[in-house]
Amino acid sequence: MSAAPPTDWFRDAGFGMFVHWGHSSLAGRELSWPMVGGVSVLPFSDALPVAEYQSTAASFCPVKGAAREWVARAADAGMGYIVFTARHHDGFSMFDSKHSDFTVARGPYGGDIVAEVVEAARAEGLRVGLYYSLSDWNHPDYPAFADADRPYQLIAYPRSDPEVWPRYLQYLFGQITELLTGYGPIDLLWFDGGWERSAAEWQAAELHALIRSLQPDVLVNDRLPGFGDFDTPEQMVPAQPPARAWETCMTMNSTWGHCPSDTEYKSSVELVQRLCEVRAGGGNLLLNVSPSGDGSLPREQVDRLDALAAWMQVNRTAVIGAGPGLHPWQFAGPSTRAGNRVLLHLLGRPFGAVKVRGVPIRGVRAVRHLGSGADLTFSTTCSVADQMFNSNPMGEVAIDVPAELITAPVTVIELVMEENQ
Numbered sequence: 001m002s003a004a005p006p007t008d009w010f011r012d013a014g015f016g017m018f019v020h021w022g023h024s025s026l027a028g029r030e031l032s033w034p035m036v037g038g039v040s041v042l043p044f045s046d047a048l049p050v051a052e053y054q055s056t057a058a059s060f061c062p063v064k065g066a067a068r069e070w071v072a073r074a075a076d077a078g079m080g081y082i083v084f085t086a087r088h089h090d091g092f093s094m095f096d097s098k099h100s101d102f103t104v105a106r107g108p109y110g111g112d113i114v115a116e117v118v119e120a121a122r123a124e125g126l127r128v129g130l131y132y133s134l135s136d137w138n139h140p141d142y143p144a145f146a147d148a149d150r151p152y153q154l155i156a157y158p159r160s161d162p163e164v165w166p167r168y169l170q171y172l173f174g175q176i177t178e179l180l181t182g183y184g185p186i187d188l189l190w191f192d193g194g195w196e197r198s199a200a201e202w203q204a205a206e207l208h209a210l211i212r213s214l215q216p217d218v219l220v221n222d223r224l225p226g227f228g229d230f231d232t233p234e235q236m237v238p239a240q241p242p243a244r245a246w247e248t249c250m251t252m253n254s255t256w257g258h259c260p261s262d263t264e265y266k267s268s269v270e271l272v273q274r275l276c277e278v279r280a281g282g283g284n285l286l287l288n289v290s291p292s293g294d295g296s297l298p299r300e301q302v303d304r305l306d307a308l309a310a311w312m313q314v315n316r317t318a319v320i321g322a323g324p325g326l327h328p329w330q331f332a333g334p335s336t337r338a339g340n341r342v343l344l345h346l347l348g349r350p351f352g353a354v355k356v357r358g359v360p361i362r363g364v365r366a367v368r369h370l371g372s373g374a375d376l377t378f379s380t381t382c383s384v385a386d387q388m389f390n391s392n393p394m395g396e397v398a399i400d401v402p403a404e405l406i407t408a409p410v411t412v413i414e415l416v417m418e419e420n421q
Contacts, residue, residue: 004229005217007245009127010188013080014279014320016129018249018256018288019070019117020085023060023092023104024053025258026293032089035137036145036152044259049147054138056293057092061108064116066295071120073297073305078312078320083129083190083286084117086179091138095182099174102138118183129188130179134172134224135196141168157196169203173210180214190232191223199225221247233283237274241281241324248278249286252301258290265300268307269409275308276345276410279319280334311409314371318343318412330358340419343370346401346411353398354413361395363418369405370412376401 022031033045035053067084074082087093095114096105104113114130121128135157137145141164149158160168180186189211194202208227211218222228230245237248252271253262266274271287278285289301297305312319318336325335325342332355334345344354361380368375382395399413 005219007219007229009080010219010230010247010284011245011282011323012321013127014284014322015077015079015275016081016083016127016247016284016286017070017074017077017079018083018131018286019291020088020256020258020288021113021291021295022085022088022090022094022257023057023107024090025291026056026060028258028260028292029053029056030255030259031085031257032133032137035090037150039152042255044255044262047150050145054090054092057102057107059108060104060293062113062291062293062295064111065120066291067113067117067120068123069295070289070291070297071117071124071126073302073309075124075126076309077305078309078316079126079287080320081127081129081187082117082121083131083188084114085131086114087132087136087175089133089135089137089193091136091144093175095179097175097178099171099178100139114179115183118186122184127187128183128185129190130186131190131192132176132179133193134191134202135193136168136171139168139171141165141171154195165201172202173207176207176210177214180211180218186215186218188219188221189224190221194223194225197225237277237281238283241283246282247284247286248274249288250274251288251290252304256288256290258292258298260292260298263300265304268304271304272308272311272409273345273347275319276334276336276347279322279336280324280345282324307409315410315412317341318345318370318414326356327358331356340417342415342417344413344415346406346413349403349406350401354401356397356399356415358394359397359415360392360417361397362392364397364415365418366414366416367397367399368414368416369401370414371407372405374405376413 030045033039034048035050037047038045093103096112097103118128136142141160143160204225219229222231231242233248253265255262275285322336322338325337336343367378378399380397382393386393
């Protein structure tokens, strides 16, 4: 087995953009799930007849070059990579594939959207990730899902006849080969849909070996059964961070696809705070956007990306390239660290001084408000015995932060420590 690829770039990236887009976006529907009757965790995935759901594939023709807008906004917001839905569970490929006629290239659009996303990402200096569903509810050899198969069974999806399953695997392996040979270096493969089959049925070991042979450095998420270079908790910040590289994927509202009826958006304050919390745990935030049928982003999502960009313009170093900071008992909130700088993330207005415990108090060289660079006054305390007998005792730092410097969504305070402390 080949060695696991390095995850350094991924750990440092901190922030990425997930893009869920497909032909169902034209009708303002969640991707894939309506065709199987919906699922409770996606409240806007109302059931539709399979033919009605898939009917928008014939007219899906977005504006050319739409990806440039999202990628530019990702770069402005300080994101380091993008993950795009090359093919979701509904089987509609957003690239030109020799293994399927059910693609954006065979419809009125006549182009290759994956190629456009890759080109736009590289132009902005972003790493490239591709989402790919192992399952395909449209492929006849999977087999294709029919209205009569409802209610959908998560782990009891109908099996195809044994003699045709190898044809499906040939299609699956063929499309992965296309994605890893037709677009230059791909940094990340984001699998999904693996719950419907076992690792042996997917031939996951053979698929993983193929991936490594084609692009040894590509990172693979944990949704290829039995494999994975990083973990993907969904829609939450885990209470206990995973031991290895990880990434929380999260929507701005409740839906992954373009659903105008879903108007319950997280505020920009909450999104910035989730970013800080994820980075304090050593993970990345993969924040989803859902373009409309023509490829434009909803105004609500643009507004939140603008707010993230404004905050990142002055606080970027607190989250990008910074790792976990203090233990929770040391500071009441998220914190990160970059070299000899400890970054305290204030999620609200403190009632009094900001306290940091368990640090070498004589090693504190400066305390600043990150946004303005203003020096802040602070005092230190420790036990009497430590004062008498230790040259650099561990103790508490109390920081005075003027009220006018505490602003939403997150105020960052920087402790500059002596090197190696």
